[in-house]
Amino acid sequence: MILTALIYKDIKQLLRDPKTLVMVLLMPVIVLVMFVAGYGGPGGSIPISVANLDGGSISWQLISELKRASAMGLGSFEIVKTAYTFEEAYESVRKGEVYAAIIIPKGFTEEVFLGEETQVGIILDTSYADISEGVYRLLVLTMQGFQQKVTEKYGGFTFNIYRVTIYGPEVSKIDAFLGVVMSVLLHLVPMSLIAVSISRERERRTFEQLIMTPISSYDIIMGKLLAYMIVTMADTFLTLGLAVYVFKVRVVGSFLDLTIVSFLILICSLSMGLLISVLSKNQLQAYQMAIFAFIPSMLFSGFLVPAELLSPKVKIVSKLLPLYYFLKTFRNIQIRGWTLYDNLFDILMLIGETIVFLLTAIKLLKLRVE
Amino acid sequence: MSSEYAVEIVNLTKVFGKFKAVNNLSLKIRKGEIFGLLGPNGAGKTTTIRMVLGLIKPTKGYVRVFGIPVEKERKKVLKITGYMPQRFSLYEDLTVEENLMLYALLYGYNGREAKERVKELLEELLLKEFKDRLAGNLSGGMKQRLALAVALVHRPKLVIVDEPTAGVDPPLRRYFWKYFKELNKRGVTIIVTTHYMDEAENCDRLALIFRGRKIAEGTPLEIKRLAFGGDIVEILLETPSPPKLEGIGGVKKILESERYNRTITLRVLVDDASSRLISIVKRLESNGVRVIRASQVYIGLEDAFIKLVEGQAK
Numbered sequence: 001m002i003l004t005a006l007i008y009k010d011i012k013q014l015l016r017d018p019k020t021l022v023m024v025l026l027m028p029v030i031v032l033v034m035f036v037a038g039y040g041g042p043g044g045s046i047p048i049s050v051a052n053l054d055g056g057s058i059s060w061q062l063i064s065e066l067k068r069a070s071a072m073g074l075g076s077f078e079i080v081k082t083a084y085t086f087e088e089a090y091e092s093v094r095k096g097e098v099y100a101a102i103i104i105p106k107g108f109t110e111e112v113f114l115g116e117e118t119q120v121g122i123i124l125d126t127s128y129a130d131i132s133e134g135v136y137r138l139l140v141l142t143m144q145g146f147q148q149k150v151t152e153k154y155g156g157f158t159f160n161i162y163r164v165t166i167y168g169p170e171v172s173k174i175d176a177f178l179g180v181v182m183s184v185l186l187h188l189v190p191m192s193l194i195a196v197s198i199s200r201e202r203e204r205r206t207f208e209q210l211i212m213t214p215i216s217s218y219d220i221i222m223g224k225l226l227a228y229m230i231v232t233m234a235d236t237f238l239t240l241g242l243a244v245y246v247f248k249v250r251v252v253g254s255f256l257d258l259t260i261v262s263f264l265i266l267i268c269s270l271s272m273g274l275l276i277s278v279l280s281k282n283q284l285q286a287y288q289m290a291i292f293a294f295i296p297s298m299l300f301s302g303f304l305v306p307a308e309l310l311s312p313k314v315k316i317v318s319k320l321l322p323l324y325y326f327l328k329t330f331r332n333i334q335i336r337g338w339t340l341y342d343n344l345f346d347i348l349m350l351i352g353e354t355i356v357f358l359l360t361a362i363k364l365l366k367l368r369v370e
Numbered sequence: 371m372s373s374e375y376a377v378e379i380v381n382l383t384k385v386f387g388k389f390k391a392v393n394n395l396s397l398k399i400r401k402g403e404i405f406g407l408l409g410p411n412g413a414g415k416t417t418t419i420r421m422v423l424g425l426i427k428p429t430k431g432y433v434r435v436f437g438i439p440v441e442k443e444r445k446k447v448l449k450i451t452g453y454m455p456q457r458f459s460l461y462e463d464l465t466v467e468e469n470l471m472l473y474a475l476l477y478g479y480n481g482r483e484a485k486e487r488v489k490e491l492l493e494e495l496l497l498k499e500f501k502d503r504l505a506g507n508l509s510g511g512m513k514q515r516l517a518l519a520v521a522l523v524h525r526p527k528l529v530i531v532d533e534p535t536a537g538v539d540p541p542l543r544r545y546f547w548k549y550f551k552e553l554n555k556r557g558v559t560i561i562v563t564t565h566y567m568d569e570a571e572n573c574d575r576l577a578l579i580f581r582g583r584k585i586a587e588g589t590p591l592e593i594k595r596l597a598f599g600g601d602i603v604e605i606l607l608e609t610p611s612p613p614k615l616e617g618i619g620g621v622k623k624i625l626e627s628e629r630y631n632r633t634i635t636l637r638v639l640v641d642d643a644s645s646r647l648i649s650i651v652k653r654l655e656s657n658g659v660r661v662i663r664a665s666q667v668y669i670g671l672e673d674a675f676i677k678l679v680e681g682q683a684k
Contacts, residue, residue: 202464204459205457205458205459206459206460206461207458208425208455209453209455209459209473209517209520210459210476211425211474212423212425212448212451212453213448213473213477214445214448214449214477214478215476216477237382267660330599367424367444368424368425368426368427369420369425369426370426370427
């Protein structure tokens with residue numbers, strides 16, 4: 001009887017907070033749906049470029065073979081750019097327009113006809129190990145298939161593939177993982193920390209006395225933002241410093257730029273947390289909402305898998321996530337050695353989202369106790 | 371923007387779902403008075419107060435504080451109004467002094483002024499020796515004093531205290547009322563809610579609230595007279611037969627008559643005991659009735675309240 005009474009009481013209590021209950025119960029379903037949407041269907045294709053320095057018939061056959069291979073779903077790459085010189089192809093990879101470039105050398109057609117040795121180059125961006133290895137394998141496979149076909153028609157020739165890497169030679173696990181660690185540290189942690197801040201004031205009733213003073217919702221939101229920013233900022237610098245100077249994680253770009261972008265996502269996470277705080281009625285709800293808000297970021301921002309590999313539909317979601325812009329910029333600076341200016345668009349998006357979160361929070365915070 | 375009233379409450383209504391917490395309530399609280407909102411728990415006192423302070427939005431009606439509309443110009447109202455909520459609402463993880471400093475600064479004092487004001491309040495409310503204690507570690511009475519200090523930090527013209535004496539021991543209750551009277555002397559208008567009827571006698575004027583409605587308003591004396599239709603006088607007589615009282619000036623009704631041997635105890639309703647008692651005794655004595663004792667019966671507000679509520683129920 002005692003046990004039933006307790007069970008009954010707890011179930012009742014759970015049902016009395018439907019918002020939290022729905023979040024808890026729907027979470028697995030929504031995660032699964034999001035996961036399937038992002039990873040289940042055909043993934044996005046990786047953009048590559050081709051520089052045809054030869055221009056002969058065989059070179060065009062190779063290009064159409066590459067096109068067919070990607071169209072048949074053999075590979076998930078897509079030729080999005082045609083370059084006319086080696087340098088141009090190299091630049092397109094370096095700038096991040098494409099992840100790989102194929103260089104068909106001058107005299108390619110002739111060499112094949114004569115059965116000589118030919119050198120086809122693949123320029124690879126190795127800053128994302130997952131992508132570069134995948135696309136490299138696919139390209140080599142396609143070209144080997146092509147070699148067989150051509151050999152049947154025109155007789156044998158030697159087909160050499162050489163590889164040029166940018167941002168390489170290769171990125172170690174710890175180097176690649178710094179961005180992910182910083183994401184948890186600068187997104188989830190501050191967001192959930194500040195998310196309970198206003199609901200805690202409501203729960204402890206200190207809110208009622210606080211809003212009896214002539215302050216505005218702007219004061220409350222900015223006060224909380226700055227207080228939490230000061231406290232969590234130290235943590236940011238400490239972690240970055242530790243990673244770079246003690247554990248010697250590789251940073252190609254400037255440490256200052258890295259710090260600035262870390263700082264920007266920190267403010268953005270706090271703003272997002274404040275919005276959650278304004279929307280939630282109690283602390284439990286706020287925590288749930290913060291975790292809930294982190295799920296899409298984890299799945300679609302490039303946190304687990306580069307966002308480029310996601311299905312095109314889900315990429316729209318990616319582009320709404322502040323973490324997507326952060327991870328992109330952070331990796332570009334850390335691994336590719338880019339500057340903040342090279343990532344201007346992403347940084348503006350990050351700042352823009354921060355402003356939207358803050359303004360919405362200020363607008364929605366009602367100085368009432370209802 | 372000046373007004374003769376400190377607070378004007380006009381047709382105020384608040385509905386929560388299907389429940390009418392406050393039902394078409396109108397009140398006028400004069401400047402410089404101690405006004406009591408009296409009623410049982412759940413009568414709608416706190417809801418009314420929260421609407422006066424703009425903490426919740428009225429479903430209908432409006433409130434003006436010193437002529438300033440609360441809904442439109444809440445900030446102006448807050449600058450002249452102090453509020454002590456029913457339950458402790460300060461930061462338990464800050465010390466007494468830190469809480470006070472915070473509020474002094476939020477009300478716009480600069481650092482030096484704030485320090486001075488806090489020092490003053492610590493002394494005035496006997497909190498000086500506890501100033502470094504965390505608010506969470508204070509006893510109930512000390513918490514109440516701190517809450518009152520915060521309500522007074524910006525020297526408000528109007529102070530609203532919600533159940534300041536609930537769960538407070540008698541010496542502190544007395545202290546609070548003494549303090550309120552003192553504040554009132556300095557020109558501060560005070561609105562106090564309570565469900566302790568005996569305390570309400572301290573108020574200049576009262577409103578009785580019951581189920582969200584005002585069932586009476588006036589001075590404690592007026593309310594009692596309203597409840598019973600006048601004052602009650604008890605007269606002990608020595609007489610063989612009940613005397614005639616009807617027709618004597620001021621006598622409205624004989625409520626009770628009790629015979630014990632040769633004495634009769636009468637409870638008589640009169641319009642005004644203080645002016646009529648002597649003339650009634652004189653008339654009885656001139657009719658040859660010996661009056662042993664005659665006095666006004668003290669009516670508590672509680673009796674008046676119960677009587678008025680019964681009247682409402684009918």
